[in-house]
Amino acid sequence: MEPIDIPVAGTKVQTSRVFERDPETVRDEDLREAIWELGREGEWIVQPVPEPYYLAPTKFGRQKKIPLEHTWHHKSCGQCGHIPGYSTSIFWLNRLLGFDYFDPRDQTSCTAWNYYASATSNQAAQAAVAMRNFSAAYETGYYPLIHCGTSFGHYKEVRHELVHDAKLRRQVRAIIEKLGRPFVMPEEIVHYSEWMYAVRKQLSERVQFDLSKITATVHPACHYYKLQSGDAIYDPEIYGGQRTAAVTAVVQELGAQVADYSTWYDCCGFGFRHILVQRDFTRSFATLRKIEVMKQEANPDVVLTHDTGCVTSLDKSQFAAQAHGRNVGVPVMSESQFAALAVGAHPFRVCQLHWHAVDYRPLLHKMGIDVERAWAEFEADVEKIKHGEMEYLTWEHVL
């Protein structure tokens, strides 16, 4: 590929035309009224979004309720396995803001990943897993907040099927009743990055470092905004409302620069099923189509995204490309980790960057974080655990 000099214009639109949202002209279904109607007919219990909630604008200008607290955290198998600092950062930010949340142990894997790889059972079984998790949240009194972009997209597809297919609804209801659980549909299906969007101003008030010299590129997750796209967050202030505002709005609010690049819309390489069936393709795509393009066009200090598969693919694929001398080597993390760092979270105790494959230290230095001191503190923790002086790190250690 011949290098092309592109001016990095950030998120500014280059036209004076202004997009006017008109929900009246949109034919994409807004399922929320149907969900309430089915609730009134006794088909299921609707779990309302708890107050206080934030009203966020969606793609077509409808307002989506985002709960601020009393959230039940539907975690991600990929996050917990590959990027534990991802979820920890979300919890840490909740604690920092003084929000009441619930970290459940009663949760099952969402089945979405295998479903996209055509390797999972059947429609009713998948829907039953989603509804089982919703009922588990409801029973605690907390509202489900979905960490994983893949689960989020899949649950919205399940919701669509359940609203439109009475036979499926009855099948799944019978399964949930056999489990002795209530049959519950949440009023909104909410992704954690929407919660990040909702609290961005509160976080920006607590920023500890000058981030104005930090350039980030954003990779929005396909599962977040390309599936059942109507209720993804689109903010008129961000890209003129023409691209999802998730991640970007948070990063800008924190004071960092967001740079554009030409493969913004492309998948990270994870590709719904490619990581399972064509792993080499995933690795090449992640590095050659995404990371190298970002490096060439925007030379970012960090790549930020909001899905487990995206962080994993973009971060860990770079190792192989580096071995071949390619133009890669950009740290990748979730915006929750980046925001946590910005407001003072420990890079290792909280954000657990030592799990990441690409060298993140130049970024931390540039942010103004004393990496060596932080690493020494973390090693001291490990020594204490080794010598039995401490069983494990607790929230008291890290707040």
Add this chain to the structure above:
Amino acid sequence: MGKADTVMIVGAGPAGLEAARTVAELGKRAMLIETKDQLGGTPYASYASLTPDLQETEHAMEHMLDAVRNNPAVDVRLNTRVVKSEGNLGAFHVTLESADGAQSVEEVGAIVVATGFQHFDPGRETQMYGYYEYDDVITLVDAEKMFKEGKIVRPSTGLPPERVAFIQCVGSRDRQIGNKYCSKVCCGIASKQSIEIKRMLPNAKVFIFYIDMRMYGFWEDQIYWKAQEEYKVNYIRGIVTEIIRKGDKLLIKGEDTTMGRPMEVLMDLVILSVGMEPSKGTVEMSRIFQIPREDHGFLQVVGGPLDTVSTPVPGIFVAGAAAGPKDIEDSVSMGAAAAAKAVGILNRLTLEV
């Protein structure tokens, strides 16, 4: 003349104008209602020339406007909207509201709704074309506005483009966004505009990216082959999926389905062939006159292909793009047909009395 001798026509585009003229010619009174301050509708307001013969729109439509303006049997009400309707065939009581808020109730025997279409907004669901991000991504209508000034330039620089791409089916034939229909005229308009661009800028390269070109009837000969053979316009099968800025150019990404491979090409100007949707007025009239809308959102007609103008509401007819995508010739024909049916039903009513 009494109420049963008056046909109200809502909308003064080609269909409404023709309906009003025909009603008058058949000896009844026409009341022509238009929300805007001028006659002629969308083509007159937005298009520099007509498809397929490239006649200048204002000149070509002037005789239609005159036939209505200077006709004592046509009562033209500009800056006026319909806000309510009661009654039924032979005695509709329609409340009109002028721009200053004054209301009046008119009694008419039959109604022709000719409230037309609006162009699909390319920022609504196909954001990937960047219409609200880049100045140099424009629509067919924006191009016509430039043609009215006798030029075609890149809005970002004011300079003539060297490479121009049209993208077909923006907001049409797209199940993902819910518009499951062809808008009929965009292929013709794009081909017409490509000829106009080549006439103005003979050295420019012009590309049309399409799913398949739908040049019905004479348009095939009048503009499609002419654009290719005389003006060397390049037709490329395969739709563009995304547009981004590269330097001072636009990079379009998509798939060339003839060659069977992905493509990335730099352009100076991209013109989106935006399709048709029911206008706000059409949706509003559906509510006020209780006319059901068919599956695609346009006003429903009852006769299928054999009666294109009768709605399920007795005494109310539809003409032009309010009933679905239409070119000007179909709109005008429907205007006349709706007027004839409206007058016919009023005549029968008078005989029965």
